């Protein structure tokens with residue numbers, strides 16, 4: 153193994169980390185106050201880096217204004233303790249809650265913009281907060297700052313009459329950091345962490361699994377704001393004096409740089425980045441005028457040579473599943489899907505759907521019914537509107553006219569995640585997996601809509617959360633076995649052949665225990681063995697009462713599976729019936745099959 157990766161493994165070891173924490177907690181009594189202050193400052197930076205990592209590294213929402221959260225949390229906790237006499241732990245908890253609330257509100261406009269505009273918006277947030285704390289003199293002390301905040305350094309911070317010394321303050325911070333890191337670790341490995349990452353990689357694919365884009369972004373902003381607020385509360389009491397100059401744009405950039413250099417997406421990386429940027433300024437004191445030039449150079453160096461930051465260099469890899477919690481035996485494949493009754497009943501009814509794209513009519517009055525426990529094939533030449541129909545049913549497009557009824561509800565116009573949560577799961581013509589996730593993580597992500605445990609249970613890894621995760625892991629294992637994917641369980645999907653990626657997407661769709669399954673060219677690029685496996689999976693779904701809509705161009709493949717086939721041309725139905733009839737139908741031959749295909753048949 154690469155020596156750097158060995159080092160990475162060592163620093164991620166719970167024993168080493170635990171040992172270091174115990175040593176630091178004990179050692180705080182034997183070092184000078186400046187060192188203890190530095191350690192406290194390091195903890196604040198680690199928390200801030202984790203805060204930005206949740207938002208930017210995991211959920212993919214860039215933030216250039218994180219010092220805004222730091223300012224809000226610092227002033228809030230200081231005011232609550234100093235002016236309202238709140239005990240210090242409550243003041244810190246309130247600071248976290250207030251910053252989380254601000255994050256939630258900020259997500260409403262920010263959730264609507266991306267990339268450059270999002271960066272600008274977050275920048276504006278940081279600048280507005282900076283100006284507010286400068287101008288709101290009555291509350292914040294304006295440019296003169298807020299003095300006399302109870303602090304362990306001055307011996308003025310008390311908890312129920314106990315004067316907190318700097319060493320004890322450090323120990324309290326250390327325990328809080330350990331708690332935070334453990335909770336974050338559990339959170340990231342849960343379905344919440346996978347949802348955060350999914351909206352980062354593909355909002356459309358996330359929606360098709362029942363992950364709400366807006367809801368997930370709001371949650372990510374609130375969580376990130378909350379963590380920054382926690383750091384801010386500790387910071388305010390640690391320094392005992394805050395001014396707007398501690399919350400400038402440079403501070404926001406510094407926090408982002410720590411996270412980027414440490415390795416966005418990695419929890420361990422944030423500790424490394426924060427450590428570097430806590431100690432570096434000390435070492436660079438002689439060059440303080442050039443400090444930001446040095447930061448800039450580090451950033452350029454890091455982008456060029458270490459795109460995944462220090463975490464990438466040391467090979468520390470954040471996993472998005474609690475794969476070690478697989479408990480019990482891999483269940484029989486038959487039990488992975490619910491057995492649904494009512495075979496033959498109408499499941500989805502598409503009525504007179506029209507879909508226009510600025511002048512182009514992709515669907516022109518399409519009506520179609522898919523029944524429970526049946527497979528409906530959809531064929532037609534390229535551009536005839538098949539994928540558009542799948543997009544309309546699955547909520548990606550709102551039809552220009554017409555309706556879609558699923559079970560007892562009119563779903564046309566529902567957002568994709570709501571349609572998916574109702575039980576409609578689809579695959580895409582080009583597989584939309586999360587390339588950096590393993591096969592197991594991708595398939596597990598399919599079960600998102602079925603999870604019952606909440607964020608707190610996921611973070612503390614409660615018994616109920618463990619049981620549920622174990623159950624879905626076992627079902628994932630059964631699906632991997634059936635799809636012939638077990639050998640790739642821990643491989644990143646992006647590195648695997650195309651056919652395997654398709655099977656992963658189909659297995660992921662089945663992991664959602666769908667009632668209606670929409671498969672868009674699932675057999676394209678599959679080998680014969682892979683196609684056999686795919687057929688077995690589709691048959692299993694059908695036999696469990698799932699209604700399947702299957703788009704494909706392989707006639708032999710369709711012949712094996714479909715109960716009814718519908719042929720489209722130019723957005724209109726030109727044939728409906730069985731496969732044999734379709735092969736002989738002159739309109740279908742003319743528009744789609746051609747003479748050659750029929751003579752082969």
Ligand SMILES: Nc1ncnc2c1ncn2[C@@H]1O[C@H](COP(=O)(O)OP(=O)(O)OP(=O)(O)O)[C@@H](O)[C@H]1O
Nearest residue numbers: 509512514532533534535536537538539540541581
């Ligand atoms: N978002 C969109 N904007 C504009 N035009 C679109 C959009 N989506 C589809 N179309 C057009 O609608 C028509 C139908 O496309 P669609 O992808 O549904 O066909 P298809 O039958 O699935 O073809 P293929 O077999 O190639 O996937 C095409 O002319 C396509 O260019």
